[in-house]
Amino acid sequence: xxDKVNLTIDGRKLEAPAGSTILQAAKDANIYIPHLCHNDExxxxxxxxxxVVEITHRxxxxxxxxxxxxxxxxxxxxxxxxxxxxxxxxxxxxxLSRNKKSQVLQDxxxxxxxxxxxxxxxxxxxxxxxxxxxxxKEVVGVNAIGYKSxxxxxxxxxxxxxxxxxxxxxxSCAYVCPVDFIQYSEKNGVRTIWNTExxxxxxxxxxxxxxxxxxxxxxxxxLNLPEDHFDICLHCx
Amino acid sequence: xxxxxxxxxxxxxNSKEFFVSGHKSCQGCAEALAVRLVGKAxxxxxxxxxxxxxxxxxxxxxxxxxxxVPWFHTAFGxxxxxxxxxxxxIKAQVRKGRLPEKETVILGMAGDGGTTDIGFQALxxxxxxxxxxxxVCYDNEAYMNTGIQRSSATPLGARTTTTPAGKxxxxxxxxxxxxMPEIMVSHNIPYVATACPSYPLDLIEKVQKAAKxxxxxxxxxxxxxxxxxxxxSEKAIWIGRLAIETGVFPxxxxxxxxxxxxxxxxxxxxxxxxxxxxxRFRGLAPEMMEKFQEQxxxxxxxxxxxxxxx
Ligand SMILES: Cc1ncc(C[n+]2csc(CCOP(=O)(O)OP(=O)(O)O)c2C)c(N)n1
Ligand code: SF4
Ligand code: FES
Ligand SMILES: [Mg+2]
Numbered sequence: 001x002x003d004k005v006n007l008t009i010d011g012r013k014l015e016a017p018a019g020s021t022i023l024q025a026a027k028d029a030n031i032y033i034p035h036l037c038h039n040d041e042x043x044x045x046x047x048x049x050x051x052v053v054e055i056t057h058r059x060x061x062x063x064x065x066x067x068x069x070x071x072x073x074x075x076x077x078x079x080x081x082x083x084x085x086x087x088x089x090x091x092x093x094x095x096l097s098r099n100k101k102s103q104v105l106q107d108x109x110x111x112x113x114x115x116x117x118x119x120x121x122x123x124x125x126x127x128x129x130x131x132x133x134x135x136x137k138e139v140v141g142v143n144a145i146g147y148k149s150x151x152x153x154x155x156x157x158x159x160x161x162x163x164x165x166x167x168x169x170x171x172s173c174a175y176v177c178p179v180d181f182i183q184y185s186e187k188n189g190v191r192t193i194w195n196t197e198x199x200x201x202x203x204x205x206x207x208x209x210x211x212x213x214x215x216x217x218x219x220x221x222x223l224n225l226p227e228d229h230f231d232i233c234l235h236c237x
Numbered sequence: 238x239x240x241x242x243x244x245x246x247x248x249x250x251n252s253k254e255f256f257v258s259g260h261k262s263c264q265g266c267a268e269a270l271a272v273r274l275v276g277k278a279x280x281x282x283x284x285x286x287x288x289x290x291x292x293x294x295x296x297x298x299x300x301x302x303x304x305x306v307p308w309f310h311t312a313f314g315x316x317x318x319x320x321x322x323x324x325x326x327i328k329a330q331v332r333k334g335r336l337p338e339k340e341t342v343i344l345g346m347a348g349d350g351g352t353t354d355i356g357f358q359a360l361x362x363x364x365x366x367x368x369x370x371x372x373v374c375y376d377n378e379a380y381m382n383t384g385i386q387r388s389s390a391t392p393l394g395a396r397t398t399t400t401p402a403g404k405x406x407x408x409x410x411x412x413x414x415x416x417m418p419e420i421m422v423s424h425n426i427p428y429v430a431t432a433c434p435s436y437p438l439d440l441i442e443k444v445q446k447a448a449k450x451x452x453x454x455x456x457x458x459x460x461x462x463x464x465x466x467x468x469x470s471e472k473a474i475w476i477g478r479l480a481i482e483t484g485v486f487p488x489x490x491x492x493x494x495x496x497x498x499x500x501x502x503x504x505x506x507x508x509x510x511x512x513x514x515x516x517r518f519r520g521l522a523p524e525m526m527e528k529f530q531e532q533x534x535x536x537x538x539x540x541x542x543x544x545x546x547x
Contacts, residue, residue, distance in 0.1 A: 030281045032339065041249050107449075140245045171242035175438070176249050184242075187502075211244065235475045 007075040022066035022077055023051055033079050034088065034108055036095075036178050037129035038067040042138055047129045048095065050108065052087045054078045063087055085112065093117040099125040102179040125181045126156055132173035132182060142166045142218070145173065145194070158194050169198035169212035203233035243438055250441060251277045260303040261295040265470025267477055268292060268375045268460035271434040272346075275373055275458075278444035279342050281306060284323055288316035288347035288356055291382040291462075292375060314355035317372055320345030321363035324370045342448045343370035349390035350380045353417050364424040364453045371428075371447040371454040374417060377462035385465045389415040392485075393532065394525045395517045397465070402520070413532055421455040422491050428454035429491040435461075435477030436488065439499060443490065459486045467516020479511040484537040489544065496544035508533050 003018040009026050016025035021044060026033050035051040038044070046068035053066045056076040063083060078084065092109045097119035099105055105127075109115075130147075133156060137143050144167035148157040158164035169191050174184035184193045191198045191212050200209040201216050210216065216230040255276035262269040272292050285308045287293045293310055296303035311319045324343040330336040345363070347356050352374035360372060379397050380386040387397040392414045396402060400411075421429045428450040432440040440458065447454035459480055461473040468476055480486040483506045488499035508530045512518040521529075541547035 027281065030339070032282065039249055040252055135245075135249065139248050170245045172245040172249065175242050175246035215244070235478075 005071050005073045005075075007071050007073070007077065009077040010079055016071045018071070020071055022053060022055070022064075022069050022071055022075075025071050026066065026077075026079065031079060033066050034111075035067055036104070036108075036127070037131055039131065039135075039176065042131070042134045044068045045130060045134060048127065049091045050088060050095070052084055052091070054081045054084050088112055089114050093119060095127050097121045098123045098127050099179050099181070101125070104178055125179060127179055127181075128154060128156070129178060130156075131176045131178060132156060135172045135176045140168070140170055140172055142168055144168070163196045164194050167194055167196065167198075168215040168218045169193055169196075170215055201230055203236055204231045205236035206233060208233055246438060250438070251280060253277070253280075255279070255281070255283075255305045256296065257303050257305055259301070261298065262291065263462075263464045263470070265463040265473040266291075266295075266460075267434050267473040268348075268377050268381075268462060269295065270473075271375055271432075271440065271458045271460045272296075274434055274437055274440050275344075275346075275444050276306070278441040279306075279344065279448055282339060283307075283342040283344055283448075285309065286311050286316045286319040286323065286343075286345045288345075288351035289313040289382070290348035290351050290375075290380075291377070292346070292348065294382050313351055315359050316345040316347045316351060316356055317360040317363040320370050320372065321366065321368040324368045328369075343368070344448075345370060345372040347372075347374060348381070349374060349376040349378060349417075350388045352376070353389045353415050361420075361424065364421065364426050364455065367426075367452055369452055371444075371450070371456065373444070373447075373456045373458060375458050375460045376417075377460045377465060378414070379462075379465050381462050381465045390417065393529055394512070394521045396467075396519070397517070416536075418455070418457045418489075418491075421457075422494070424453070425494070426453040426455060427451070427493050429457075430455075431457045431459070431486065431488050431490075433459045433477045433481060433486060433488065435474045436481065436499075439488065446490075446492075465517065467519070468514060472514065476511070476514065479506070479514075482506045483508045483511040484533050485511050487537055487540050489540060496540065498540065498544045498546060501546065505534075505537065 004015045005018050007014055009031055014025055014029050023033055023035060023038060033051050036048040044067055046065045049065055051066045052063050054061060055064055089112050092112055092114050096105055096109060096117040098121055133145055136145050144164045145156060145158055148155050171184050171193060174182040189200045189209050191200060198212040198214055201211060201213045203210055210230055210233050220229055256273045268291060283306050285306060287308060288311050297310055309319055320343050331338050352360060376390050378391050379388055385397045386399045391397060418429055418431050428447050430443040432443045434440055443456055447456050461477045463470040463473050481488055485508055490497045512521060
């Protein structure tokens with residue numbers, strides 16, 4: 001796996017580890033490809049299609065999503081061609097139709113010289129990039145949220161749209177959501193996320209709120225810690 | 238405000254390092270931590286101008302470097318001038334078609350000495366001229382690299398090697414810390430923020446906003462220095478938190494002149510909690526402590542008013 005392959009991106013000759021993606025190789029060479037649903041800590045997924053590039057391999061030219069396409073020996077990549085820009089423009093129009101207000105989407109649209117979307121949809125703002133679901137599964141490891149329905153009615157949801165039984169209120173989904181769709185707040189020792197109120201644990205010495213009780217319970221369970229382990233915060237120990 | 242989400246969310250932050258380990262900063266140096274977080278926030282597309290000071294000295298002893306991005310070592314006072322020149326140079330080259338437009342972030346950085354004292358006019362000029370660059374002040378409240386001499390950012394009552402204990406007074410700085418973020422706001426630049434590495438996600442968010450700002454942006458980072466502040470190294474993060482919780486160093490942003498407090502309903506703890514654990518404030522006279530508290534409360538209320546919370 002540690003083998004290197006040679007490729008060119010925008011005419012620049014580069015070396016990249018075999019098995020890595022075009023997006024990673026470009027990033028390492030400080031070549032920017034717009035992307036929304038990629039995070040180095042998550043497995044490649046390819047939902048938003050904003051990261052499209054044009055590749056030429058063995059005399060065939062086509063459009064691929066750079067965040068899921070592996071580098072290969074002799075691969076030629078163009079990150080900005082007319083064809084690429086056309087696809088990106090359409091993609092951002094489609095994304096904007098799901099969320100007009102997102103500053104992140106607007107900024108990308110502006111760079112692509114897209115003024116507004118031709119499409120009107122009655123959708124609340126989720127772009128279905130799956131960052132939240134993947135984070136919950138791959139980073140947090142609790143799988144508290146998932147997709148519901150298919151096609152136009154697809155949504156991110158808690159099981160049966162009820163209080164999520166496995167959610168530990170860590171808030172990582174809200175953090176990772178590129179369009180700030182997931183609402184989260186914290187007030188008077190209560191964290192609210194996914195329409196559920198999670199009380200926070202108080203340090204018995206200084207009274208500061210440590211973290212949601214459910215999250216600390218999760219740590220205790222997975223790490224086999226004593227019941228009173230989080231009664232006192234890190235700094236009062 | 239994403240700060241409380243730091244357990245799992247922090248794993249989603251860029252895992253690459255641009256200010257890499259092996260540098261020679263003191264144990265527990267929160268200034269080095271701040272630089273590392275700024276590096277993570279900005280990624281690879283950046284050119285750094287770094288003034289002399291701890292962060293330059295610890296990271297660039299020839300033939301080694303901790304920097305994995307293009308980096309200038311400037312003199313003590315001209316980091317902002319070099320950064321503004323870099324920006325102007327790149328702009329001209331792009332206009333002439335000699336360089337591609339890559340929206341490279343131009344970062345000037347310095348300690349509090351390099352910002353509030355000797356680097357002051359270079360910074361003021363760069364901000365006033367409207368360069369598309371950002372400047373970060375890593376404020377450890379004294380000239381630490383040369384052995385803890387006072388700067389204009391040294392707080393009231395702090396002991397440094399140039400403000401030692403006297404016979405009558407236990408030896409203290411008599412002046413109030415220069416309010417640098419406010420001076421930057423007065424330059425009418427589009428983005429000013431304060432941050433602290435004890436709140437890493439917030440720091441990263443603000444640095445990224447500064448980088449995205451079209452025009453000059455300024456971020457003032459309180460950087461706890463265990464050596465100069467006379468605290469155990471493992472307490473650096475905690476002291477940073479106390480600085481915010483007591484209101485000594487309020488976290489806020491000013492976007493296009495509009496103030497926004499980072500923590501809206503913070504109940505301030507007494508400043509004593511912040512001052513007591515630090516050796517540099519040892520033996521602080523009660524009157525001084527009171528004066529300190531008064532000044533902190535006034536400043537905090539002033540900020541609340543400006544941000545429409547009071
Ligand atoms: C013109 C000039 N005067 C004095 C010095 C010596 N000098 C180097 S670093 C420094 C202090 C740096 O203080 P600060 O900017 O607060 O950074 P810190 O070391 O605290 O991070 C001084 C006085 C110098 N390099 N150049
Ligand atoms: S909620 Fe956010 S992160 Fe999750 S799928 Fe929708 S847009 Fe993506
Ligand atoms: S980043 Fe590649 S498809 Fe979203
Ligand atoms: Mg200093």
